[in-house]
Amino acid sequence: MKKSKILLNLLVTTITTISLIAGTAVSASAHTLQYGFSVISDTHIGINDNSSHTQQAMTNTARALNCIKNNFPNDKCIVINGDVVDNYYDSSYSTLANIVNNANSSGKRLPYIYFNLGNHEFKKQGTYSSDPSDYNWCISQFVTQTRAIQVKLSPASNVSYSCRDTDKAYDLQHVNNTPFFFLGTDSIDWGSTNDCAYLNPDYQLNYLDNHIGSGLSFVFCHQPPYNTVDGSDSSNCITNTDDLSQVLNRHPKAIMFTAHTHLSFENSSDYGKLGVCPIFSSPSIYENSEGYHVNVYDDCVYVQGIKYLSNNNYATDGNWSTTVSR
Template identity: 25%
Template structure:
């Protein structure tokens, strides 16, 4: 008898599935991360052999390299006969600091996923998977097309009596464990460039339950689960290693077993290495009662939004200062001036560079002064979080054309 068996006559779940995150598989088969993932799969297939799905929230690999994906394939192939349908999305470690096209192709080849974002229905329950569309260092980037797609998908859920599950690697700002500035200022890893837009979309759909990873905070930490005005949010721990407020990095492997019933959703935290339930991470989400919104999250933080910028003019005289007004800036974003039509890459240098972090974030103004460029056509380009390391990192956020003319 496995841990998920029900007594005869006891209500059976409509759907049962597992959610794990941050495997960080390396090319070394004996690495602790890889061994932990094997323990995860062994525990899941033993504990719930009738599971309907296994969902992985990104950072499948440590850096997106081919040898890591080959090891990923070996690990999962050993369990493919007993695993349920398995779904993956990309995390920042899967896409950053490398050729975006190669990383995307590897992800699709080895996971058998056909898109960065997609949805499935399992036994009448809607599962929506969101994925980054840029190779950013820490954050995810959701295009306007993806957000429009999400809105349309959420509109499909009109029954009013079933949950809709949303999965994304990075958490929303000032929500779940590890994503809060207020109580651990040096360790906050929220990370959606369209944070405001995603919150506002979810707010229209009170049945939304969102799972995220990225921060590695151990289950049972403050804000492992929070009720917000826009969704019920869960932090998912990590399969590779954990982070605690008291000790920082520590060994461990945790995730969730989820059961959906007619009137509730049970979310059960699991320690995979000891094959035991985590008493501090056992949750029940009612599908019949209104959400009791945590007062700390009553007013959502909407300070991070889709990154954009404008210039104060379309035409400048030689030697004239150029002012940019930007929004949604984080970390080491930068705005550079380039000849018109340039394709960004490691070998391309900007004619001038300024960083919003030196002027104010997330929104503000910056001024290019004392730059003497000859007359011609140029573009100011907003770049996300890092310098280019290849010719195709795919870090560009937005570009604006302008001209310089003789006085």
């Protein structure tokens, strides 16, 4: 899809709906808030190319979690949509656990956190290629390590918290009876394409197709569908985007969140479409300290871009926010 068409669709959507929910208008309108959640990505805990980057990843992740906790206390969950760690070492997951535990132990409690796979969860070092022979072990490592973090959190009502399968790259959970699908690559390759994701049509996409239902659903994949948002080129995408598009076109109330590009709200078009499905691309917490806050209303979904300034303060901009009708 050409960028001009994407921007036109976004402009039309914004003009027709944004006035109904922008700012404080939502609470005073006929819209009924059902629940909220936050989406961040690319925290890259464990990055060790130099000490300042290591500290930056830790500081920005802690700030984002505390800011969400302090400003959106009624959120049902937080989704960290891939590249949660920079490599597959135990030490990186241990550092992540310490950050989450510290944020959860000081005063207010964190919402439940869902973790999703990115490309860095399969790397020995962030700058290295992934090793296909480590694929199964890396998934098990990811599920085991993140589950140990999740069990110390307290899910809110109507938030599912079943353990992911240790042999599958995908998962299904529910928030307020809304499906939350977490997609991840079913294979990895050596070389320049190892940052892409392949979603097996016979297994992962078939499962998605059969369980997504006819109502609102949220789909999360670290890598973006090809040629949808800025940065979604052939080396940084879902390689079989056409297969995914066929599934999502059968479920027109799905909304997808992706990541991976590290492009800030100011320097990219973070919104696109795959067929009828809206696509939102999260910037990197490690590099930009930005993410999304999502409010689900009875008749629309408001996706608001957030810059996390401190443990207590954040900034937003109307240009970073979009409304999707349900």
